[in-house]
Every structure is written in C-alpha cells, then in structure tokens.
Amino acid sequence: MVAGVCSGVASRLGVDPTLVRVVVVALSFLGGAGILLYALGWLLLPEDTTGRSLADRALRGDGTNPQTVLLALGLGLVVVLITFGVLRETWFGLTLLAILLVGGAVLLTRRGAGPPAAPAAPPPPGWQPTPSAATAGSYQPPAGPPPASYGAASTGTYPTGASYGDYVAGYPYGPEPTMAPPPEPAQPRSYLGALTFFAALLAVGVLGLVDTLGASVPLSAYLATALGVTGLGLVVGAWFGRSRGLVALGVGLALVLIPVATLERADIGGLGDAFVEDTVEPTSARAIDGRTFEHGVGDITYDLSGIDFTDRSTELTIQMGSGNLQVTVPDEVAVELDAQVGMGQVDAFGSASSGVGVSRTQDYPGEADGGTLRLDIEMGFGNVEVDRASA
Amino acid sequence: MHLHDTDVTSLVFGLVFLGITLVWALVEVGVLTLSLLPVVVPAVLVVVGALGVAAAVRRARRDAAEETF
Numbered sequence: 439m440v441a442g443v444c445s446g447v448a449s450r451l452g453v454d455p456t457l458v459r460v461v462v463v464a465l466s467f468l469g470g471a472g473i474l475l476y477a478l479g480w481l482l483l484p485e486d487t488t489g490r491s492l493a494d495r496a497l498r499g500d501g502t503n504p505q506t507v508l509l510a511l512g513l514g515l516v517v518v519l520i521t522f523g524v525l526r527e528t529w530f531g532l533t534l535l536a537i538l539l540v541g542g543a544v545l546l547t548r549r550g551a552g553p554p555a556a557p558a559a560p561p562p563p564g565w566q567p568t569p570s571a572a573t574a575g576s577y578q579p580p581a582g583p584p585p586a587s588y589g590a591a592s593t594g595t596y597p598t599g600a601s602y603g604d605y606v607a608g609y610p611y612g613p614e615p616t617m618a619p620p621p622e623p624a625q626p627r628s629y630l631g632a633l634t635f636f637a638a639l640l641a642v643g644v645l646g647l648v649d650t651l652g653a654s655v656p657l658s659a660y661l662a663t664a665l666g667v668t669g670l671g672l673v674v675g676a677w678f679g680r681s682r683g684l685v686a687l688g689v690g691l692a693l694v695l696i697p698v699a700t701l702e703r704a705d706i707g708g709l710g711d712a713f714v715e716d717t718v719e720p721t722s723a724r725a726i727d728g729r730t731f732e733h734g735v736g737d738i739t740y741d742l743s744g745i746d747f748t749d750r751s752t753e754l755t756i757q758m759g760s761g762n763l764q765v766t767v768p769d770e771v772a773v774e775l776d777a778q779v780g781m782g783q784v785d786a787f788g789s790a791s792s793g794v795g796v797s798r799t800q801d802y803p804g805e806a807d808g809g810t811l812r813l814d815i816e817m818g819f820g821n822v823e824v825d826r827a828s829a
Numbered sequence: 830m831h832l833h834d835t836d837v838t839s840l841v842f843g844l845v846f847l848g849i850t851l852v853w854a855l856v857e858v859g860v861l862t863l864s865l866l867p868v869v870v871p872a873v874l875v876v877v878g879a880l881g882v883a884a885a886v887r888r889a890r891r892d893a894a895e896e897t898f
Contacts, residue, residue: 662849669843684839699856
C-alpha cells in the first residue's frame with residue numbers, strides 16, 4: 439500500500455481491496471496505465487480525513503506545507519511522463535489526453551464560479567457599526583401630537599430635519615443589529631467571452647468568403663482559426679475580464695480539429711471518401727523500396743509474394759487510418775517488422791496481440807540469401823495481418 | 830476591463846489552444862511533418878503545463894502569505 443488509493447476505491451465500490459490491487463498491478467504492466475491511474479487517484483480523490491484531494495490542497499495552498507506541493511508536483515510529473523509515453527505511441531493518446539483536459543477543466547470550474555476572487559477584504563481594524571448616536575443624539579419619537587410647526591403637509595410624526603439614516607441609527611431600539619460588513623463589490627460584467635465568440639465567428643465567416651471566391655480552404659483551417667481566436671480570448675482573459683466559458687468551446691474545437699487535420703494530411707481526399715477495398719501487387723522490390731504508402735479507411739491487401747527480394751534489403755512503410763491491412767510476403771525473405779496499432783490487433787506470422795497501443799517490433803528470419811524486408815506499419819484503428827505466402 | 834490577478838485556468842487553456850493552432854499551421858505550411866508531431870505536441874503540453882504549475886504554485890504561496898497576516 440502506498441497511499442491507500444486501492445482500498446479507498448474498493449470501499450467506495452464495495453468490493454475486496456485485493457481485487458482492485460490486482461487490477462491496478464496488472465494494468466501497470468500494460469504500458470503504465472495502472473501507475474497513471476494510481477497517481478491520478480492519489481492526486482484527485484478526496485482523502486477520508488480531510489475530505490479534500492491532494493491536488494486541491496496543493497493548489498489552494500491553505501495549510502500549505504511544502505511537502506504537499508512537492509508531492510503533488512511529483513505525482514503530476516509522473517502523470518505527464520506516462521502520458522508522454524502514451525502519446526509517443528499513437529495519435530489515440532491525444533484523444534485520451536483531451537479527455538483528461540476536459541476532466542481537469544470540469545474540476546477547476548466546479549471549484550468556484552469565475553476566477554478565484556481575492557479573499558474578501560477584512561474590515562479595517564476597529565470597524566464597527568456606525569455609532570451614530572453620537573452624531574444624531576438619542577432621538578425620542580414625540581409622544582404627543584405633532585407640533586404645528588411640522589406643517590400641514592407633513593402627516594408623519596418624524597422631524598423632517600433628520601435624515602433617514604440618523605433616524606434609523608438613533609432609534610431607541612438600537613441600530614440595526616445585523617450590520618453586515620460591506621459586501622464585496624460586484625464584479626463588472628465581462629464581455630470578453632461574447633466578444634471572442636463573435637470574433638471567431640467573424641474570422642470563420644471571412645474564411646468562408648475566401649473559400650467561395652476560389653481559394654481552397656480545408657475544413658481544418660476553419661476549425662484551427664476558430665480555435666486560435668478562442669485561445670487568444672482565453673489568454674486575454676487571464677488578465678482582463680473573464681472568459682473561462684471559452685474553455686469548453688476550445689476543447690470541443692480541438693477534439694474535432696485533431697482528427698480532421700490528421701485525416702486531411704493522410705491524403706485520402708477528405709472525409710467523404712468511402713471505404714476503399716484494394717489489393718496492391720507491386721512488381722519489383724525496387725518499386726517499393728524506401729516508399730511510404732498511405733491509406734485512409736478500408737480493406738487493403740499487399741501481395742508481395744511475387745517479388746524477388748534476393749540479396750537485397752528493402753524498406754517499405756505503410757500507414758493506414760482504419761480498417762484491415764493484410765501483407766503477404768514470400769516464404770524466403772527475412773522480415774524486420776515494426777508494427778504500431780493505436781487500437782486493434784497485430785497478427786504476424788501466427789502470433790497475435792491486441793488492445794490499445796499495440797506495438798510489435800520483431801525480426802522474423804528467412805532463408806539464406808532470401809533478402810531482407812524492413813516493414814514499417816502504422817495503423818490507427820484496425821487489424822494488421824502479416825503472413826507468408828505459403829501460410 | 831481592469832487588470833486582475835492572473836487567472837491560471839484561462840491562461841493555460843488559452844496557451845494550449847494557441848499551441849494546437851500553431852502546430853496545425855506549421856504542419857499545413859510544411860515546416861512540420863506528421864512524424865514530428867509526437868515530439869512537438871507533448872513538448873507544447875509540457876511547456877504550457879510547467880507555466881501553469883509555476884503560476885499556480887506562486888499564487889498558492891502568495892495566498893498562504895496573505896493568510897498569515
């Protein structure tokens with residue numbers, strides 16, 4: 439046990455703590471996911487004793503002891519490093535990270551609406567309800583009929599000479615007992631959020647006009663422009679006005695922009711292209727050596743069984759967004775495989791592994807003089823199968 | 830609009846969004862290739878996150894100092 443995260447989770451879920459520990463330990467062998475979860479739990483789950491999480495205490499700094507801050511920083515570093523590891527593997531990591539960001543935003547905004555206001559100014563020393571008795575004297579409501587000098591128009595029984603405040607303060611029942619300290623000045627209404635939003639709309643509209651006038655503007659350009667304006671508004675809001683509401687807008691835009699831009703760059707002619715079914719049958723090793731082939735979504739077969747790789751080293755890279763990729767190689771060639779799958783399965787020469795962030799780097803020997811094929815495969819979401827022609 | 834205390838949340842998210850936009854622009858004009866992204870994107874996050882942590886810690890320290898008055 440380190441910080442009791444497992445037993446805490448177990449008691450919350452009403453299961454045996456051992457079960458939770460086994461799951462976490464198992465996960466920590468799978469690319470550090472368990473360690474990541476444990477560190478996040480330690481940081482973000484409230485403690486039994488204080489009812490507050492470590493991150494909460496470190497950030498808000500009350501009862502700050504340097505240890506809390508250091509521990510939180512250390513755990514934060516662990517989270518960043520592991521996230522870095524996940525990111526390095528696949529674009530899928532980006533999605534995970536975006537989800538983390540959304541979670542963080544929710545936590546931060548739930549803590550209190552608006553930017554943390556400066557603590558309410560304490561009343562100046564010696565401040566107390568105005569002792570106006572000194573100035574107004576003890577006014578006693580006249581018991582008898584009003585003196586004639588109050589004038590015919592005055593129907594009240596109070597002297598018109600005294601101000602209302604004096605009257606209240608000097609009233610014999612005493613000053614208002616609940617004289618609250620002066621309320622915090624209301625924050626001025628901020629127009630930054632609306633301003634940014636409409637500026638983003640304006641920029642996107644201008645882009646649309648440019649698009650109509652003939653220049654080709656990719657979908658990602660619209661999203662990136664809106665995201666950039668949103669980011670600017672937020673940075674301004676760090677010092678002027680308030681614009682936290684833009685965080686949600688930006689997260690949404692980023693979540694759409696990243697996959698759209700990735701797909702655009704993958705050169706598959708946009709999102710409209712349907713599932714592609716294709717068999718690639720290169721004629722010679724020279725035709726594929728050193729080349730990178732990119733595919734979007736589909737069912738792609740590479741039939742390399744007719745190629746003569748003898749006595750040479752050939753390098754082929756295949757990148758694919760999603761779908762099934764099958765590569766058939768000649769029986770005699772040695773294969774140096776480096777396959778990365780964001781989510782899905784790698785099945786190479788009869789040995790399959792699947793899951794999130796699947797990576798297979800392995801050499802499969804061939805016959806003497808059979809040549810070498812270095813095969814680099816990247817797949818976002820789908821299945822990769824590599825096999826020999828005779829299999 | 831008056832200058833107020835640095836709002837770390839706004840600052841960090843603003844920088845993250847500007848960073849994503851910048852990376853997109855660099856890829857679009859061909860300065861960056863997709864294969865470099867796995868290095869650049871986490872680097873942007875690390876820089877922005879470090880700035881945010883520093884700002885948050887500084888504010889926590891200052892708040893703590895004010896409380897001891």
